[in-house]
Amino acid sequence: MEEMTIKDIAKLCGVGVSTVSRAINNHPDINPETKAMIMNAIEENGYIPNNSARNLKRTEAKSIAVLVKGMSNLFFSTMIKVMEEEIKKKKYTLVLHHVEFNEDEIDVALQLVKEKRLAGIIFLGGYFLHKEKLEKLQVPYVLSTVSGPPDNLDWKDFSSIAVDDEAESFKMVDYLIKLGHKRIAILSAISMDESIGKLRLLGYKRALQENHIPLDESLIAPMRTDMEQYSMSNGYMVTKQLLESNIKFTALYAISDMLAIGACKAILESGKRIPEDYSVAGFDGIELGKYYNPSLTTIKQPVEEMARATVKVLFKVLSDNAEHKHQVVPAELIKGESTRELL
Amino acid sequence: MEEMTIKDIAKLCGVGVSTVSRAINNHPDINPETKAMIMNAIEENGYIPNNSARNLKRTEAKSIAVLVKGMSNLFFSTMIKVMEEEIKKKKYTLVLHHVEFNEDEIDVALQLVKEKRLAGIIFLGGYFLHKEKLEKLQVPYVLSTVSGPPDNLDWKDFSSIAVDDEAESFKMVDYLIKLGHKRIAILSAISMDESIGKLRLLGYKRALQENHIPLDESLIAPMRTDMEQYSMSNGYMVTKQLLESNIKFTALYAISDMLAIGACKAILESGKRIPEDYSVAGFDGIELGKYYNPSLTTIKQPVEEMARATVKVLFKVLSDNAEHKHQVVPAELIKGESTRELL
């Protein structure tokens, strides 16, 4: 039993290849009986169309790629699920693709567009430093949860959806300060970070400033570069070191929930309690934060809403030829058990 | 600037298409200077070969697909990383593909083989109930962490790597019993589960039996079918219900760590303590278990080793034409803070 092709099916049914093609692709101009007969033969012989050939020939496949930077990111998995639903509703197919931290998502996108004849692209996370490359992308795309794409980009070329990372970060730190904390350590991104990491740090600094608390550089603890970014283990290691350094602080603000959980473990392991000895806050609002013990105080990004908005704006551009749009969505401060008022 | 093709590059360089092709594919019979010149032109013009066309023509791409059932499964993400490394070492490419719980992974595999000219497939998780379909798979494949594929399969057609779910489950429950627990609830799979869920339940039952503890059906709490399987929220809901039912027990064994974490939350929320009031144990040994508070007692599957073994056996079959093999790897009981001795 060799590999079946459309020709084999055509021969088997005594029809031309184009008729078979029409049957497969639900073309309207085909006799229902012929179609039924063909579909039957296809079923029985287990024929599967070759996608490569299809993509090669097709002008446009009704598919949209979602490129996720950094897998095992719990935060994204909910978003993807919602996007899949929404895209399905529009009769399109979602092509999911993971991009490693060291891969260039734009290269991947460029490739995928050629290979799959994509109608559009959604970028989930990532940085985007290369203006020239992005300009080569001829299909509509949306940056989702990528706040602060570089200013040198032409903002008319794409859409974006994100929370205001700086403002939300400010909100959290301001909240901690209002609780009475003055020495607030921040578990931040690596110093070269130009994206959300930078913005969240900026929010931290502004909150201190507006509350007249001098910035203490020793309270800024960047993630380690030799470990996975935004991972629990990274948060754990950095916090452990921070604790051992004997720098005094009463609250720790991690710029992501995963980091925060790692931080919590380091604190608990050192014999200290949360929130009695240290208040800990995160950012993102992943489901795990609710389940952690203590439950995490965090900034909850409206994942469902963002996912829905992302797909919506993409289809606006795609179908209605609408202009690209840049949306900022509000996030919510969730008060968990991991922070307390300092009396 | 339209889409570049290999012809454009050829014309641009004043050479034939085959020469360009040779340059791209690192063929040996090409003048280094010509090659350099061509690669340069490719770079400058941002030409990207069309993968669909390549796959269509190629007899076999050096790529291996990894099909993961149920994404957002933390347990798998480590395995994938290791597999990627190992596969890269062999100069092959890893094609990652997620399969939803309601999709049929074999259909997906069949498609992918055609589209990508795969050399082999790795299945991560899943069930495999359709013998006929699997037989259509003409490339070598390995079932990884899928213990207990149905008996009606011809075991010479594929390889498999897994822990002995029944025995490891027995180990855990036996451990709990040795700690003095007699009323051990189990957070189990849905009753139709024919795979790991069934095996882990079997281990539970045997442990009770061998320790002369009568089985109490009311202590078996299956996951809810209307929620995501093996999720924290599922574990949370089921445990909450269990606690409210006032059925007495001193230990809770969840057949996965994610379930266990959900269970912990439900217990803590009810005002009880772990392990003082309830001991909780999980299964899988995901990283999160270490970071949870209290850290989880669990059965740690040797993920790295399994991933490595999976790739190894696949390449044995692929390159050396070796026979398919079925490996059972040992797991380790990790004693965390979530269980205690009952005095």
Added chain:
DNA sequence: TTGTAGGCGTTATCAA
């Protein structure tokens, strides 16, 4: 070492 030409499996165009 290089170029020409044919074909991979499919869809789209056109004529029947």
Added chain:
DNA sequence: TTGATAACGCCTACAA
């Protein structure tokens, strides 16, 4: 409503 046929972009004999 159908069928023949020309692309789609690439790789690979084979010939030069």
